[in-house]
Amino acid sequence: xxxxxxxxxxxxxxxxxxxxxxxxxxxxxxxxxxxxxxxxxxxxxxxxxxxxxxxxxxxxxxxxxxxxxxxxxxxxxxxxxxxxxxxxxxxxxxxxxxxxxxxxxxxxxxxxxxxxxxxxxxxxxxxxxxxxxxxxxxxxxxxxxxxxxxxxxxxxxxxxxxxxxxxxxxxxxxxxxxxxxxxxxxxxxxxxxxxxxxxxxxxxxxxxxxxxxxxxxxxxxxxxxxxxxxxxxxxxxxxxxxxxxxxxxxxxxxxxxxxxxxxxxxxxxxxxxxxxxxxxxxxxxxxxxxxxxxxxxxxxxxxxxxxxx
Numbered sequence: 074x075x076x077x078x079x080x081x082x083x084x085x086x087x088x089x090x091x092x093x094x095x096x097x098x099x100x101x102x103x104x105x106x107x108x109x110x111x112x113x114x115x116x117x118x119x120x121x122x123x124x125x126x127x128x129x130x131x132x133x134x135x136x137x138x139x140x141x142x143x144x145x146x147x148x149x150x151x152x153x154x155x156x157x158x159x160x161x162x163x164x165x166x167x168x169x170x171x172x173x174x175x176x177x178x179x180x181x182x183x184x185x186x187x188x189x190x191x192x193x194x195x196x197x198x199x200x201x202x203x204x205x206x207x208x209x210x211x212x213x214x215x216x217x218x219x220x221x222x223x224x225x226x227x228x229x230x231x232x233x234x235x236x237x238x239x240x241x242x243x244x245x246x247x248x249x250x251x252x253x254x255x256x257x258x259x260x261x262x263x264x265x266x267x268x269x270x271x272x273x274x275x276x277x278x279x280x281x282x283x284x285x286x287x288x289x290x291x292x293x294x295x296x297x298x299x300x301x302x303x304x305x306x307x308x309x310x311x312x313x314x315x316x317x318x319x320x321x322x323x324x325x326x327x328x329x330x331x332x333x334x335x336x337x338x339x340x341x342x343x344x345x346x347x348x349x350x351x352x353x354x355x356x357x358x359x360x361x362x363x364x365x366x367x368x369x370x371x372x373x374x375x376x377x378x379x380x381x382x
Contacts, residue, residue: 077107091130097159097179102189115225117187121194122229126203128252135265137203140257145203145252148172149196152269157282161292171245174296176216178288180336186217189241190226194252196232196243210245214238216355237351239295275328282318282327290333295357299324320328336370338364342379349376 075085087093118325126133129285132152136145146164150173154160159179165172175192209231210361219236220226227234257350264321281290289307290299297303304326305315319325334356341352353364368376 077103077110080106082362094181097177101177101185101188105184110185113221114220115190117189117191118194118226118229121196122198123200124191124195124197129199129349131265131268132156133199135262136199137271138258138261138265139144141251142200142204142254142255143171143244144257145197145200145251146245147172149199150171159286160357163292166247166250170211171247171250172242173245174238174240174242174292176292178291184217186215186220189215189217190209193241193243196227205249206247210243212238212244214242214244216241237348237355239355239357240292243310267344274366281322282315286315286326287329287333288320290330291337294330294333294337295355299326299357331371334367336377338368339379342376352376 074088078085078087083095083099083100083103088093090196104117110115113119118219129136129149132149133286134150135152135374139145139148143164143166150162150164153160155179161174161176161298163174165174173196175189175196177188188377193215197208197210210365211232213230213232213234215236216238217333223234223236251293281380285308289304290326293303305312308315310318316325319329338356340354341355342349347349349364351360353361358367368374368379372379
């Protein structure tokens with residue numbers, strides 16, 4: 074453990090402090106290497122499956138104090154950035170589904186299979202231990218390629234699992250999400266909220282507008298249109314205000330979208346099992362031809378050559 078931590082520039086004292094800051098890329102690299110060192114490709118899944126609500130800190134404790142699964146997940150989405158930067162969680166609902174999305178939104182140089190599976194398995198574990206041990210999602214999506222043994226992943230979630238998707242997400246039946254399990258204690262929720270609000274305020278102050286916009290691009294790309302209107306609405310500001318703030322930081326939404334697509338494309342093409350067509354879909358292109366032209370314009374190479382390299 075200590076040798077692995079040191080290899081990723083981490084002091085072993087981080088194990089003794091739940092609030093010790095850990096650089097995201099060091100965490101992702103450590104997690105992937107630990108799975109290899111232990112000979113356990115399902116390490117993230119196994120740790121997530123064994124997670125308790127308290128393992129998520131005050132966020133987990135708050136989530137399981139809520140009356141419904143929906144309100145609990147809404148709480149996780151609201152406060153996740155208070156304790157974990159470089160990632161994003163959102164909760165959305167339509168007539169047929171409730172969807173919880175999770176994505177690493179910071180510039181990514183390390184694979185994230187272990188973190189992806191740990192996070193979604195941990196959220197499922199939180200729901201089962203906090204609400205209903207028999208609960209299962211309708212569907213699970215992962216952004217990383219299909220592993221050699223996907224059966225163990227599907228067995229634990231007890232649901233269809235899709236890989237190489239645009240984002241990581243749990244699809245939940247609205248009836249399950251809104252079923253009332255308990256009466257809420259408003260005083261307890263308010264006490265936890267005050268603590269989390271202070272952490273969240275500090276996290277928001279540390280992020281520029283372009284960083285916030287990039288995080289939303291990473292989360293929604295391939296799942297919904299990326300426009301100045303949709304990003305402004307998510308940031309609770311006007312179109313003009315968003316454009317002005319981005320201009321003050323020397324960029325535009327179009328430039329952020331192009332830069333993220335190029336970065337993500339090169340990362341995905343380097344991963345075994347990520348097809349050119351799958352990458353095109355994950356990046357929100359209507360077809361492989363549009364993606365091929367864009368990638369050739371960015372790099373001077375075709376996606377197939379990047380894939381082979």
